Amino acid sequence: MDKRETIIIVGGGVFGLSTALNLAQDGFRSITVLDRSMPPVPDGSSNDISRVIRFDYGDKVYAEMGKEAYDLWNTQPEYANSFHQTPCVWTAQQSGPANLVSSGGSDFIRKTKEILTNMGAEWHGLENMEALKARFPTISGNPIGDGFEGFYNTEAGWADAGLAIAGLRDRCIVAGINFVTGTHGQVTGLQKGADGTITAVKTAEGNLIRGDKFIFATGAWTASLIPSWNSMVATGQIVGFLRLTPEEVKALKDLPIVFNLSTGFFIFPPHEDSGYLKVACHSFGYTLSSLVEGEDVSSPPSSAISARANFIPEEGRQRLLAGLGEILPQLVSRGFEKTAICWYNETPTGDFVFDYHPDHKNLFIATGGTGHAYKFLPVIGKYIAGAFQQKLSPELLQKWKFHTEYNKQEKDDVFTGTKSRKGGDGSRGGPKRREFTPQEKDNLLSLTNALAKRSAKL
Numbered sequence: 001m002d003k004r005e006t007i008i009i010v011g012g013g014v015f016g017l018s019t020a021l022n023l024a025q026d027g028f029r030s031i032t033v034l035d036r037s038m039p040p041v042p043d044g045s046s047n048d049i050s051r052v053i054r055f056d057y058g059d060k061v062y063a064e065m066g067k068e069a070y071d072l073w074n075t076q077p078e079y080a081n082s083f084h085q086t087p088c089v090w091t092a093q094q095s096g097p098a099n100l101v102s103s104g105g106s107d108f109i110r111k112t113k114e115i116l117t118n119m120g121a122e123w124h125g126l127e128n129m130e131a132l133k134a135r136f137p138t139i140s141g142n143p144i145g146d147g148f149e150g151f152y153n154t155e156a157g158w159a160d161a162g163l164a165i166a167g168l169r170d171r172c173i174v175a176g177i178n179f180v181t182g183t184h185g186q187v188t189g190l191q192k193g194a195d196g197t198i199t200a201v202k203t204a205e206g207n208l209i210r211g212d213k214f215i216f217a218t219g220a221w222t223a224s225l226i227p228s229w230n231s232m233v234a235t236g237q238i239v240g241f242l243r244l245t246p247e248e249v250k251a252l253k254d255l256p257i258v259f260n261l262s263t264g265f266f267i268f269p270p271h272e273d274s275g276y277l278k279v280a281c282h283s284f285g286y287t288l289s290s291l292v293e294g295e296d297v298s299s300p301p302s303s304a305i306s307a308r309a310n311f312i313p314e315e316g317r318q319r320l321l322a323g324l325g326e327i328l329p330q331l332v333s334r335g336f337e338k339t340a341i342c343w344y345n346e347t348p349t350g351d352f353v354f355d356y357h358p359d360h361k362n363l364f365i366a367t368g369g370t371g372h373a374y375k376f377l378p379v380i381g382k383y384i385a386g387a388f389q390q391k392l393s394p395e396l397l398q399k400w401k402f403h404t405e406y407n408k409q410e411k412d413d414v415f416t417g418t419k420s421r422k423g424g425d426g427s428r429g430g431p432k433r434r435e436f437t438p439q440e441k442d443n444l445l446s447l448t449n450a451l452a453k454r455s456a457k458l
């Protein structure tokens with residue numbers, strides 16, 4: 001590939017920025033990142049106070065990549081301000097509550113332990129709830145459930161997601177990468193040549209930005225921007241932030257990350273800088289659909305750039321509080337200071353998409369984070385740039401290909417079939433995916449628009 005070509009990367013999240021930096025380090029001379037906002041983008045999926053860093057995976061490729069990334073998070077000076085080493089605990093109940101989609105928790109635990117063992121990585125079994133509480137005494141709740149299973153890995157942690165993205169952005173700037181943001185960087189359409197080659201992207205300012213190659217790393221927005229061939233779906237996931245006192249932050253500092261695979265619930269240790277305790281659900285999520293060229297497409301509320309609205313469905317709030325009650329019951333009555341919907345771009349198998357688009361030969365897609373991509377920040381650029389230059393092994397190119405065969409299948413079948421019901425790698429739990437109700441949609445969109453108006457005035 002000619003390194004003097006002009007590369008336009010749309011999207012400055014973990015995928016876009018890490019690709020940009022890797023290509024620059026590899027000698028590409030003209031790289032421009034476009035985004036709706038300067039990264040860390042307030043409502044981008046790569047931005048939050050925390051993301052789990054782990055290599056516990058039921059899939060060998062992600063386990064090994066996760067280990068490669070973990071070692072860098074843990075040792076490299078550029079991540080020292082954002083990475084916090086903390087054990088990660090996985091729990092599941094063999095017989096989950098009847099109202100929940102059957103969880104692949106047990107399966108995930110078995111496969112993951114096997115893969116860790118084969119990698120020569122250490123993990124520690126937890127026989128029962130008592131063992132969990134004895135090892136992690138900050139867990140004050142009395143989780144109950146039949147057939148408890150669990151283990152933990154001390155080689156894990158969490159990263160201050162916004163902070164690490166800001167560092168990555170700064171390294172991109174030093175490497176000579178251009179940024180175009182706001183309405184000047186917000187892409188509204190493609191300009192195509194007769195053979196489907198993309199010649200330029202159109203922006204909200206009405207400008208054309210030309211390039212030789214285009215990389216769309218547009219996360220959960222992707223299917224609303226380009227034909228997705230029924231191979232991805234954006235889902236909203238629930239997050240809650242609970243205000244702690246400085247004393248509580250101290251008292252809870254040894255809380256591990258705990259995943260409950262039966263419900264999808266997970267909890268982080270306190271975030272000292274903000275004083276927040278964060279909980280979330282790694283579940284099947286909600287869709288927010290609208291018609292794009294005659295097709296139902298789910299996407300985040302994309303009208304304007306703003307912080308995430310303080311909104312989740314009431315039933316989601318109850319799920320977060322129930323999960324919290326199993327771990328730290330003393331905090332349930334306090335409730336959340338704020339909640340948020342954060343967006344996954346899901347693929348049917350949970351695999352990323354790093355491939356050229358079937359309709360446009362100079363359009364490369366880097367998306368499909370499926371709720372687990374952030375941790376790969378230190379290494380993923382190498383893999384995406386490798387796929388972009390078709391230099392990866394045939395196995396990896398195959399794993400991350402753009403699937404066209406789903407187009408012939410029913411959406412429901414592709415995304416709620418047995419495979420995806422287990423969340424690709426079986427790490428999801430919780431109720432079935434559903435569309436936001438009209439009332440929930442209304443609330444989410446009006447709160448988001450109000451925030452956007454306020455930030456436009458500043």
Ligand SMILES: Cc1cc2nc3c(=O)[nH]c(=O)nc-3n(C[C@H](O)[C@H](O)[C@H](O)COP(=O)(O)OP(=O)(O)OC[C@H]3O[C@@H](n4cnc5c(N)ncnc54)[C@H](O)[C@@H]3O)c2cc1C
Pocket residue numbers: 010011012013014015016034035036037041043044045046047050051052053185186187188217218219220221225237238239280342343344366367368369370371372373374375376
């Ligand atoms: C609640 C939640 C918890 C998660 N927890 C974890 C975790 O613990 N560990 C982990 O590893 N991963 C986690 N993830 C997943 C991880 O955060 C994502 O997989 C990852 O951030 C996706 O990165 P991205 O670059 O694809 O998307 P994004 O960061 O969303 O980047 C896409 C960018 O495209 C831009 N864009 C969109 N449309 C346009 C347009 N028209 N013009 C210009 N720019 C545009 C957006 O503004 C955005 O900045 C979590 C995700 C969520 C939502």
Ligand SMILES: *[C@@H]1O[C@H](CO)[C@@H](O)[C@H](O)[C@H]1NC(C)=O
Pocket residue numbers: 091093096097142143144145146260261262263326327
């Ligand atoms: C996980 O959730 C199940 C179902 O609600 C519950 O019975 C169990 O106690 C929870 N486990 C932990 C460790 O919180």
